[in-house]
Amino acid sequence: MDSPQQLNFHVSIRKGSSIPALQKCNTCCSPGKFHCPFCSPEIFKPTNRPSLRIHLDSHRREAFETGKYTFHRCRLQCRSQAHYHCLYCKATVIRKKTFHSHLSFCREQQQRRARKLSKLQAQLTQRIQNDRGSLSYDMERDVNGNGITIVSDSEGQSSHGASGGHSVSHSFTRSGKCDTGRKMKRSTEMDSSKCHKGVQTDTPKPQDCDEYYFMTLTKVFKKLAPQKKAEVRMKIERLLLEAQFA
Template sequence: MDTEEHKLIEHPTICRGSSFPPLEKCTNCCSPALYHCPFCPPECFEPTRRRKLLLHLESHRKFACSIGGYTVHKCSFGCRRKPHYHCLHCEATLIRRRDFVNHVPLCLEALKTKHQNQSKLQRFMVTDDTNGDDICDSEDSHEESSSHFLNPAASGMSTRGSPNSSKGSQRVQTHMEKPQDCDEFYFMNLVKIFKRLTPQKKTDVRLRIERILFEAEFQ
C-alpha cells in the first residue's frame, strides 16, 4: 500500500508537488479585493497584493517539508496555539520539523500493517464461512464414532465375559493429561460445557473463538 491507496488528509497546507494552492482575490471581506495567505489567518498575515503574498509564501517554502510527492507547509491557523505541521495520513499535528519528518514514515508503516491485518482477517472469515458445513459434517461423524468407541453397548458390542471392561472404561475416563498451567486448566474446564452443545452450536462457537483469538493477536 502506498500513499495513493488510501485517502490523504485534506488540509490547505498539504499541497501536491511543490506548487502553492491557487491564489484568488478575496471579494468577501477585503475592499478593495486583496489576497489572503492560504496558510495563515488574517490575524497573522494581513491580506495584501499578489506580489507581497508571493514573497510571504517563499518564507513558508523555507520551512515546508517535502515528503511522498507532497509539500506540507506550516499551518498557523487555530488548530494549535503554535505553528505546526499536519500529517498526511492521520489527524496528528506536530510543531517541530524533525518530529514531523520522523512521524510520517512510522504512520504510513502502521497503516500498511493495519491494512495487511484487515486483509488477513477478511480472508480468514471467508475461509471459515465456506468450510463451515464441512466442519459440521465432520463433527457429526466424529461424535458418532466417538460414541461407539466410548459406549460399546450402543454399537452392539457385548461387554459380558470381559472382566476388564469396567477397568478399561475407567481408564478411558481418567487417563487424561493433567493441565500444565492455569491456561490449560481454564480451557479444560470449558470443555465440559462445550461437550453439552449441539454440533451446530459447537461449530459456531469454534468460529467465534478463532475470530476473537485472531483479532487479539493481529490487532
C-alpha cells in the same frame, strides 16, 4: 508514500509542489485582496498577488517534503504556534525534525493495520467460501442420498421404494383427486413445529442487551435462503472487522 486513509486531509498538505488556487477575497477585504492559504489574516495580512507569491516562497523553504507530498508549515488557527499536520492522524507537530519521526512512525502503524486487516479479510473470504462449499455438498448429498417410497393404498395401487428413503402414502378422494399433497404438507408442518419448539427450548437466555439484539435478528435470518445466509454472514463479519481496526 502510500495514499492516506483520510481523503480530506489538511489544506497545508499538498501533492507535489502544488498550492491552493489563489482567489481574490470578496468578503472581508475592500478592495479585494489575496489571503495566504496557510496563514490566518492576523499572521499575514491580505495583500496583492505578487506579494503573496513572495510570501508563499517562504512557505516553500520551510516545507517538509517526503514522497509525493509536501507539508507546509501551518499558521492558521489550529493552534497558537506554527506547526505541521500529519497525513495519517489528527496530530500536529511544531518541530520539523520531530514531525519527520512522527510521520514515519504513523505511516508504519497505518501499513501494519492495513496488512492485518487485509489478512483478516482474506481469512474471512476463505472461510465463507469453505462454508458455501460445505453447504452445497450437504444439499447435494441430501438430494442424491434420500429416495422417495410410494406405498400402495387399500385400493391396490402399485408401490416403489428406495432404500433409506422417505415414504409418501397416496390416497384418493371421491372426486378422484390425490390427497398426497395435503398429507405431506401436514407432516411438514408437524416436523417444523417440533423443530421450532426444540430450538426455543435449547436457546439460552440473553445475558445483556447486545445478545438480546442479535437474538432478535435470528427470526429474519432464518427466513433467508442458504446462499443469502452465507453472504449476510460475510458482510456482517467484514463490517465488524472494519469497525474494529478503523
